[in-house]
Amino acid sequence: MADIRLDSDLLNYIIQEQFEPGARLPTISELQDESRLGVSASKVREELEVARALGLVDVRSKTGMRLKEYSFAPAVHLRLFYALARDVRYFEYFSALRTHLEMSFWHEACELLTLEDKNEMRGYLVAARSKLSGQRIRIPFEEHRAFHLTVFRHLDNPFVLGLLEVYWEAYAAVELNRYADLSYHQQVWDYHERILDAICSGDFDAAQKAFIEHTRLLHHQPRMQDVDHAAALVENKVTE
Amino acid sequence: MADIRLDSDLLNYIIQEQFEPGARLPTISELQDESRLGVSASKVREELEVARALGLVDVRSKTGMRLKEYSFAPAVHLRLFYALARDVRYFEYFSALRTHLEMSFWHEACELLTLEDKNEMRGYLVAARSKLSGQRIRIPFEEHRAFHLTVFRHLDNPFVLGLLEVYWEAYAAVELNRYADLSYHQQVWDYHERILDAICSGDFDAAQKAFIEHTRLLHHQPRMQDVDHAAALVENKVTE
DNA sequence: CCATAGGATTCATCAGATGAATATGGATGC
DNA sequence: GCATCCATATTCATCTGATGAATCCTATGG
Structure with a gap:
């Protein structure tokens, strides 16, 4: 064919x-x-x-x-950054896309996480807390990126992975939240701790729920309708 | 910034x-x-x-x-088709991405549909049925594409729209299902009718459910775990 | 055997020329 | 006055050929 x-x-x-x-x-x-x-x-x-x-x-x-090795990211990166350079507000669209993607592929990704991955995520959590409480306070952007990307590390879908990677590149470039107050970042990492604990205990639903709540902290709020509505499917669970 | x-x-x-x-x-x-x-x-x-x-x-x-006018599609198209030309099986990844996107943005899109849109979709349904039952049977690929893209026509997110557009370009190029048997295509359009009727009656949940079931007909089955799991969120509905 | 220097290979960029496609404007006819 | 057609100029499309810079390879000497 x-x-x-x-x-x-x-x-x-x-x-x-x-x-x-x-x-x-x-x-x-x-x-x-x-x-x-x-x-x-x-x-x-x-x-x-x-x-x-x-x-x-x-x-x-x-x-x-x-x-080069297969990667979907550069093409998306190039196109997105052209849009961002013209108008930073395009980031909001991509942010919504990212949130929906992570929400949607959440369980598939979580089930593939190894013990090493979880330990690595714990490391980012510790490092982030350290940065936020140290003598000279720094914002743990790199840890934020690494924490989320680790969740989806083994997801078997290069396109989804590429989109998520580019999201974090854009996140860094746009520098949103760089000057947000400290409590915002502390809340973010409280949620991350909830997410990680839930993942470690195997309760991916709780982790997903914490993730969804955590996205509400973002300045650029994703529309949560479909999360809720998709959720509404449970009661009459999709028939085989 | x-x-x-x-x-x-x-x-x-x-x-x-x-x-x-x-x-x-x-x-x-x-x-x-x-x-x-x-x-x-x-x-x-x-x-x-x-x-x-x-x-x-x-x-x-x-x-x-x-x-040119803003569009995310060409860049994605170029990159995807390079992948497809090397190995058609990459389509499966993009197909999964598409299913999750439609599922995830479903309500947001449905709420923006006008009466004209719904009539237009009805038109595609009729045309598709006509092609499938005519003297000389033809497969209604164009109607399939138009039906789905119409649902998301007013979605306020150029990136998501671009990805969906490219999916249908790839769908046509890859020519999957072109030689599938007639009953497959008839089933597809039975589902489309269910989707459209539900949308017209304002029951977007039922429409979404029908959509999700309809994706199971695809050769390239999306993984439905996260649909179900996201659904599981309902019972303890995400707190504000 | 090893280190260094020089030469060869290959990309990076430039200058200039020719051909093809198309819009513009003027001439012509009604 | 208006529409149509044709010549011309503009601009992209592509080619040729040349120079410089970066890198690898090799030979030379210790």
């Missing part, structure tokens, strides 16, 4: 040759001849630049060019 | 000049001078090609180049 072809000759060539991530691509001058009728270097360069922008190839002098 | 800068000089320039969608950009030779120190035309061209691939600008001879 399928037989999908892309606009880019270069990408089609990469696909056709079945290069694996990490593989070295031919040099530019080789690419000109190989597989297409005398294309100029400039044209190859244009397509290379697109592939590079999408995070598909790593292109550096002499090393040849290497095919 | 913010102060987000991109790698691309061209994109930064576009942002800085605050061009609106539809606006004509300077010509390539003008861009070389304007705002950056003597950049070669080839370099401008590379960045233009990236912007074009992302669906940001429409670039044609003589017209100058026009800034």
Whole structure:
């Protein structure tokens, strides 16, 4: 079936040759001849630049060019940051998307967590508390990001993972809440503790509930209707 | 806050000049001078090609180049189709993403539907039934796509909309179910009728439930755990 | 055997030229 | 006066060729 072809000759060539991530691509001058009728270097360069922008190839002098590992993030990152640079308020849309995604894939992710993951999350919790209560108070942004991404680490869906990764990149770039008061951040980590404890005790529902409540702290409040409504499905549980 | 800068000089320039969608950009030779120190035309061209691939600008001879309307879809499309061309099975991941998104934003979308929208959906239902029962049986792919996208037409979230649009583009390209038996497609549209009737009567929960059941017909079954678990939240409804 | 220096390879960027597509404006006819 | 058609100029599309910088490879000397 399928037989999908892309606009880019270069990408089609990469696909056709079945290069694996990490593989070295031919040099530019080789690419000109190989597989297409005398294309100029400039044209190859244009397509290379697109592939590079999408995070598909790593292109550096002499090393040849290497095919990168699969990731959905760079393309989304590029597009989102263009939107954010034009109007930061677009972050709110992406924030809503992220909240719904985490809510929606919550159990699937939680069930894949290992003991190491949980310990790692405990580490972030401790580190965050330390930053918030230390002599020189610092906001634990990195820990916040790491805590949430760890929950979804083993989720078997590169697209969802990519979107979540980009969310945190945007979160850092937009610098929301950077100047929020201390109590806000303390509340956030109180919720994180509730989430982690619930996960550790295997009660993913409680963890999810804590997560949903915790999102209400965000300046950019997600609309919670569907969380509630989806929840309303329980009573007459979806029939097999 | 913010102060987000991109790698691309061209994109930064576009942002800085605050061009609106539809606006004509300077010509390539003008861009070389304007705002950056003597950049070669080839370099401008590379960045233009990236912007074009992302669906940001429409670039044609003589017209100058026009800034396109905001859309998240092209970037996602490009990246997804590269993945699909390498391995069609990636569709399954995107399919799961789509199901969770529709489930998760269901009520928010339904509440924005107008009478016209519902009539339009009724039209797709009739057309689909007609295709399935006609002399020369045809599979109503276009109606399937239109039916679902109409539900989310007024959803105020360009990112979610973009992802859903791309899903249907991929759905058409991958040609899944094209050769599925007739009864499968008839069942699909029976569910659609249930969904639409429920929406028209204002019972969005029932519509959502029908939607979730209807996704089980897909070859690529979404994991329904989180739907159920999210549902489990009802009983002890999330506290304000 | 190892370290360093020089050469070769390859990307990065530029300059300039030609061809093709299209909008503009003027000439023509009604 | 208005519409239509054609020539021309503008602008993108692509190519050729050249130079510089970064990196790897190799040879040379200790």
